[in-house]
Amino acid sequence: MPLPLDPPLAPQLARGRASLPTEDGWAYEPKYDGFRAIAFVDGDAVRLCSRGGKDLERYFPEVVLPAGRYVLDGELVIDRTSLQRADPPLEVQGDDPEQFDLLSQRIHPAASRIERLARETPARYLAFDLLALEDDVLLDRPFAARRAALEELLGRDAFALDPVVDLVPSVRTAAEAQDWLARTEGVVAKELDAPYRPGARKGMVKVKRLRTIDAVVVGWRPGKEEGTVGSLILGLYDEGELRVVGHTSGLKAKEKRELVATLAPYASGAGGSADPSRWSSDRELEWVGLRPELVVEVSFDQVSGGRIRHGTRLLRWREDKAPEECLFDQLSQG
Secondary structure (H helix, E strand, C coil), X not given: CCCCCCCCCCCCCCEECCCCXXXXXXXXXXXXXXXXXXXXXXXXXXXXXXXXXXXXXXXXXXXXXXXXXXXXXXXXXXXXXXXXXXXXXXXXXXXXXXXXXXXXXXXXXXXXXXHHHHHHCCCEEEEEEEEEECCEECCCXXXXXXXXXXXXXXXXXXXXXXCCEEECCCECCHHHHHHHHHHCCEEEEEECCXXXXXXXXXXXXXXXXXXXXXXXXXEEEECCXXXXXXXXXXXXXXXXXXXXEEEEECCCHHHHHHHHHHHHHHEEEEEECCCCCHHHCCCCCCEEEECCCCEEEEEECCEECCEEXXXXXXXXXXXXXXXXXXXXXXXXXX
16 A cells, blocks of 8 residues: 655745744754655655655665655754764764765765765664654644654664664753754754644744854955955965865945955955855856955854855954964864
8 A cells, every 4th residue: 555645745844033932832853954855665665855856765775764654754964873884984073963065975876986975974864753654644733743653653663773763852942952052053943733734834943053253354256246245255274274164245235345445455366267165166256365364253054074054144354353363173163
């Protein structure tokens, strides 16, 4: 008998908020830096569908969930726990809970590479919702009931002995979740009475962990409007070497125009059209190099592979901070 839910299924999404809800009626979970995936398990067959409906199981052959008839919502991650099964053993550098850079490398067309990386950088599946079990669709049940059913399912011997799938922790007060805001990617809060609504941003909110660093401005990129600064290129000192770690945009219109003249005296003469950011390696963008004399404080929410991925915002200029004090280890602190 087929599963009562068919892939692909759009996952329920969360609305962004600045702070956690503190009233009664919410559950709180840590936010993970992985690939969202809905797992359809029918007997021994496992299908992992991405948020966009693409099949992921071929890229993660080591993620074999216990046999049964159920549909889970969760996250594929590579973290310290999963890497304990790596062959050969892999030592994780830094304090990042999840290794998104390693995870993104798993999406590759070559079967031989997939097979090798499944051994060298194994992933695991963290489940946080149960959408169907046997012949029952659970979407209309409140989250509290789905969570209880998920805990019961994952408490069975087949799951308890399986290192590949794990249950995402959950607490019932915002105070208990504060520690996750300090050391993980953030917190997802779910209304206990809310049904599961595929593709909708209802019944769930997310609060991202925001961190700050002081960084050296090593260059800038022109904006879309002529005569403006589009973004600042940021660097940090790592054992005496200045490394580009990302960029900050979101500048105000007036600031974009004024910064061209402000930055001109610091021009180093370096520049070109090759984008120094590997996150945009498929594009060629003009950039202007600067002498490493200016320091800014920026906020950000995600780091991977020693780079700020996105969400960077300029907070203030730090005339009181020496550039050589802007060290790379800030990315692994706080």
